[in-house]
Amino acid sequence: MVAKGDMFYAWTTNKELADKAECGGAVTGLLKFALENKMVDAVLAVKKGQDLYDAVPTVITDPRNLINTAGSLHCGTLLVSKIVKNYLDGAKDKKIGLTVKGCDLMGVLELAKRGGINLNNILLIGVNCGGSVSPIMARKMIKEKFGVDPDTVHKEEIDKGQFIIEYEGGHKGISMDELEDAGYGRRSNCRRCKYKIPRQADLACGNWGVIGDKAGKATFVEVCSEKGADLLSKAVAAGALATEAPNPKGVEIRGKTENAMFKLGDKWRKRDFSKLGTSVWDTINKETSRCIKCYSCIINCPVCFISDELKKGSLMVKEGEVPPNPMFHLRRFAHISDTCVNCGQCEELCPMDIPLALFSHAIRVEEDNAFKSKLGTPAYKN
Numbered sequence: 285m286v287a288k289g290d291m292f293y294a295w296t297t298n299k300e301l302a303d304k305a306e307c308g309g310a311v312t313g314l315l316k317f318a319l320e321n322k323m324v325d326a327v328l329a330v331k332k333g334q335d336l337y338d339a340v341p342t343v344i345t346d347p348r349n350l351i352n353t354a355g356s357l358h359c360g361t362l363l364v365s366k367i368v369k370n371y372l373d374g375a376k377d378k379k380i381g382l383t384v385k386g387c388d389l390m391g392v393l394e395l396a397k398r399g400g401i402n403l404n405n406i407l408l409i410g411v412n413c414g415g416s417v418s419p420i421m422a423r424k425m426i427k428e429k430f431g432v433d434p435d436t437v438h439k440e441e442i443d444k445g446q447f448i449i450e451y452e453g454g455h456k457g458i459s460m461d462e463l464e465d466a467g468y469g470r471r472s473n474c475r476r477c478k479y480k481i482p483r484q485a486d487l488a489c490g491n492w493g494v495i496g497d498k499a500g501k502a503t504f505v506e507v508c509s510e511k512g513a514d515l516l517s518k519a520v521a522a523g524a525l526a527t528e529a530p531n532p533k534g535v536e537i538r539g540k541t542e543n544a545m546f547k548l549g550d551k552w553r554k555r556d557f558s559k560l561g562t563s564v565w566d567t568i569n570k571e572t573s574r575c576i577k578c579y580s581c582i583i584n585c586p587v588c589f590i591s592d593e594l595k596k597g598s599l600m601v602k603e604g605e606v607p608p609n610p611m612f613h614l615r616r617f618a619h620i621s622d623t624c625v626n627c628g629q630c631e632e633l634c635p636m637d638i639p640l641a642l643f644s645h646a647i648r649v650e651e652d653n654a655f656k657s658k659l660g661t662p663a664y665k666n
């Protein structure tokens with residue numbers, strides 16, 4: 285009997301899926317089982333587009349097509365929460381299976397609070413995330429730091445503190461510390477993130493803690509809800525998944541890995557936030573003076589919604605003014621100050637390269653610290 289709080293090593297029994305997937309294929313196997321057995325009506329997944337730097341969201345209703353989404357794409361970054369709201373009607377009338385990293389999950393939860401997503405119709409499979417690399421940075425890093433043509437790379441992974449590539453003619457790994465000290469590596473918001481194991485999903489899955497003969501061949505699965513327990517128990521009973529108890533040493537290693545990521549997040553917060561200087565608002569005003577008022581930061585934010593008032597302007601923000609009055613950004617920062625999920629979409633998609641995610645995250649962390657003594661530890665550490 286599977287129950288909330290249980291932990292397992294799990295792997296798919298489908299050989300074709302196991303060959304294509306990573307870490308035993310448990311995540312894809314679970315979603316396939318849920319779709320086959322009508323536990324969900326569709327699965328929103330991410331598949332490789334033209335190359336491994338291109339992540340394409342795709343809605344799957346035929347379980348046979350899920351194999352095309354197996355594996356990870358650290359260099360094809362996007363946020364899935366707003367896709368559920370904007371293109372799947374917030375799962376109001378259909379049950380959706382969804383794989384989420386930490387920022388995806390936080391976006392889903394914030395949108396659910398606002399009535400934009402029906403959480404009851406969402407099956408959440410969380411995956412451990414040490415961070416992702418922007419497509420542009422990935423190409424630049426592979427060419428300049430690895431000395432490899434990025435177009436010859438057919439697989440990448442982040443494992444044991446290294447960014448590893450496989451390409452025509454060989455494979456190569458370089459430590460993330462070395463890469464990031466040289467200005468490459470993960471997206472800046474990922475470096476600061478401290479929500480690494482998404483336990484507010486129904487299941488939290490990943491490769492951290494899988495050791496011994498199951499290393500690379502199984503997924504560590506932590507059961508986080510009754511819904512997750514039901515899915516896993518039914519999949520195992522039907523023979524779609526096999527499980528065994530995790531190695532106690534592996535459980536310990538998983539905890540140490542998570543704590544190491546917390547410390548790394550604190551290091552990058554200290555480093556990045558110190559760049560803001562003693563006058564944060566002066567820095568913000570200077571950087572946002574490049575703004576062309578394209579609204580990308582609002583359109584792509586999971587917790588900020590554009591209004592007719594904001595489009596048309598107001599007494600505080602003059603209509604048609606470029607660059608806009610600083611109040612344009614100050615109002616947005618105030619709007620999301622207590623809900624920023626540090627997904628980085630505002631910064632990554634800004635055509636003027638304004639470090640908006642840094643500003644939003646710094647404001648959010650400052651607010652969290654100010655209210656921590658009154659509210660206790662937050663449900664997630666972003």
